[in-house]
Amino acid sequence: MGTPPGAAGAGYFGAPAPAKRNDPRPALSPQLEMVFETRRGGDHSIPPPCSTPLVVRDKGSAGPHHMRSTLNLVPQTPALFRKLKLPFGLVINPMAAPGLRDDPIPTVDLGPGGPVRCAECKAYVNAYFRFVADGGRMVCNFCGAEQPVPPGYACPLDMEGRRRDAADRPELCCGSVDMVATAEYMAGGGRLHAFLATLPRRGRPASRPREVPRALADRDALDALHPDGAAWGELAARAAEAQVRPELYCLAAGPYMDVASLDAFARGAAGSLRFYPGFHAPADAARLQDDLRWALARPAGLEAVGRLRVSTGLSVGRCWGAFHRRTPTDLHFPAIDADQALAASIEVDEKAGGAGEAYAQFALLYTSPAGRRLVRVHTLALPITTGRSSAFRGADMDAVLALTARRVAAQAPGKALGACRDAVMAAAVDLLVAYRQHAAQQSDTSQLLLPEALQLLPLFSLGLSKNALFRRGVASWGWNDARLDERALWLHRLLTCPVEAMASIVYEASVFFGKAVPPATLEGLLGAHSLEALGPAPAPLPRLATPLSAAVNALLNEVCRQRGRLLRTRVLPAGVGGVDAFFSALVEDKAGSAGGSYADCLRQLHRAIVNKLS
Structure with missing residues (x-):
């Protein structure tokens, strides 16, 4: 079983953990570094909240900066998974910038034969491969296939059945590793930095003014969040096939630039987009300079291809982020950097975890800035549970928020504004109803019951529903407080930002x-x-x-x-x-027709839960 935050697997420098509060809202706390071991005593360690500064020690599973699961205890059966209504997915940032004191990602050269992989499912060798027959055969932890160990890679086993060299081989004791690729992995590409100041009216593709000159109501559909024609998607595909990644800087001199079309181009070619509304050089030059500096200096990989694999009993559902797709399973990135995260939903299709754990592995083939062709492999092992309450205790609030935000944001183009906000709150209601029905210790409907790990769910749901992407215009103030370009910008951010940035997006x-x-x-x-x-x-x-x-x-x-x-x-x-x-933009306070207060939200959630139960 996993260990709770602040217990085994984690220790603070300087002070004990803060006392628990009754008020489930973010609190200012001392920035104390926490030493986080990804596994402790052979068991998975539950990551602390993203707001906690970490020093990550890789003990066989990828750290939370690289892979974060919404569930740290996976329901064993499809029936239990469906009953609990817990969102299951991963937020993955394969090129995340490591902390100065984190364990570095080791580089492994396995010789002319290249990376060792399962012959059946193609998973890369990792700390959870089993070796049998005195080290001459290996068993894949993803598909269970037993096969001969490649020539030159065999090693005798110790009395406990472990390879004698396991502690000396990073690929067998670390959760994140770079493996040197061989000739068949090689490829050949670039990055395009484009600066725009006005609506792109000429050439192909071109845009037209599409912003509605009035405040939007709940019934209004967000049709203009679709790109202005199919040509934008076609341009993105051509750029990605040519290994060109667009990095767009929208220095908005006017009121409208059609950021929605530019976003479709950027995301479809695994690119990025920055928007500077009302750009004024004396005021914004420092920010633009800083953004450019970081864009050139941040960890990045070129000509990359990624694939997510999960173990038997699980399957990969939808993926969200900025990437190009040639096949249903592979994600292509002309370039990928530390600010680029993707999310994937996971389904429990069959009884999971024959060995007591479920596994996920994201492998990214890429070219390093030094020109080396590498495969970055992140592997995560999660314990299986048959308990209802334990599944809720293992939920990760940051990852749940990131996955929910991506799901709702991806559906926003073409959807009614009010329906988008309703979808946010409906997800929270369904989860809390399931918690009360199947996991809560009390059944008194006069109180709003929240899982311990999801105490901030109502607040973050309220903040997400008040995000500019979903906020209706406030006509009484004489203007539309969420312009179309601003909505498109937030669509891009919600679909691509790392999990660490999501809380600050919905709760500024x-x-x-x-x-x-x-x-x-x-x-x-x-x-x-x-x-x-x-x-x-x-x-x-x-x-x-x-x-x-x-x-x-x-x-x-x-x-x-x-x-x-x-x-x-x-x-x-x-x-x-x-x-x-x-x-x-206020979250907890009532602000005209932009949304109710936090107290209103709690009452609304409670009322909806009681209605569903009755």
Whole structure:
């Protein structure tokens, strides 16, 4: 069985774990590094939340930066899996940037024969292959096939049946490894950095203005999130086949650029998209420069092909992300980097886990920046459970959020705005109804019962439903607070972002100064003695020689470091249009018709659960 966060498999530097709170909301906590061993005593370790700074020790399973499962205890049978309504899937970031103190990914050269693989299912050798017949034969942990060990790879076994050289071979003791590829794996490609400022009206493909000049209502379908014609998808396919990855920088000088079509082009060729609304060089040049610097410096692989394999009893369902597909099983990436994550749903089709564990393996064939052709193999072993409560205890809130967001976002183009938000809340209701019916220790319907591992489910569901992609325009404010390009940008982000970034997307932090703010606070942070003295236009946050200014700017620098990018920070005086956007982005508070409060959400969920049960 797996170990819970903070128990065996994990230890803090500097302080014990914080006390449990009754209020299930994110809390500011000291940034204490946690040493996380991916396995402990031969058992899977449940990863802590993504907000916890980790030092990862690879003990045979891939670390959570590279592979994160929504379930850390897999229901054994299809009947149990269907009954619990728990989403099962993986969020995979094969080129994730390792922490400075993480175990590095070792490189293994297995000689002229190349990587050792199962002859039946083609899975790569890993820490869970079994060796029998005094080391002369091997048994695949994915399909169970027994086969001869390739010549030159055999090794005698010890008294416990383990290869005597297992601890000296990274592919047999690590969850993540790079294997040197042989000649038949070789390929030959590039990256395109494109800067756009206006609507692409000329050439093929071209775009037309498609934004509706009014606030959207719940009944309105998001048809304009589809690309403007099939030519955009065709262009993406041609780029991917030519091993060209587009990296688009949309420096929006006007109100509309058709980001929806540009997103279809970028994602279809495994590319990326950055959007700078109302681009103003004096204010945005530093952010653009930082984005470019990181785009060139981040870990990346070229001419890549990936495939996800799962063990007997499981099957791979839908995949979401930025990639090109030539076959149903392979994902093609002209280039793939550390900011590019994909997600895949997993189904339990048959009784799983003949050896007590289920396995997933993502293998990525790629060219390193140094020109070496490598196969990066991430393998994850998850324990099987027959218990209902244990399956809920092993749920991963960050991965559940990432998988749910991708599922709903992928369905958004062409779907009614209100139906998108309803889908978010319906997923939460179905899960909580199943928990109450099959796993909860009490049945009192007067209380909203939440699984311990999913205490933040209502809050994150509310935040996701208030995301600009799904938010209806607020006509009473005289403008559409979620423009079409902004919706398309969030569609791209929700479908491609790493799991670590998802919580900050649906639950952003902001600061609001009311009229009663002390003058000393304004003076120390903004250099103004009153709100009226700030002036009518947005302005950058100043850096002053005061303790408060130093502390706030240090906090913002830490947020930028954690999110991996420079953020645009602005002081917005009352009456400026951006202030409306600020209020519409509030999650816990009620903001006009943009959505109810957190308390409203809890009541709505509770009412829906009671109605379903009755």
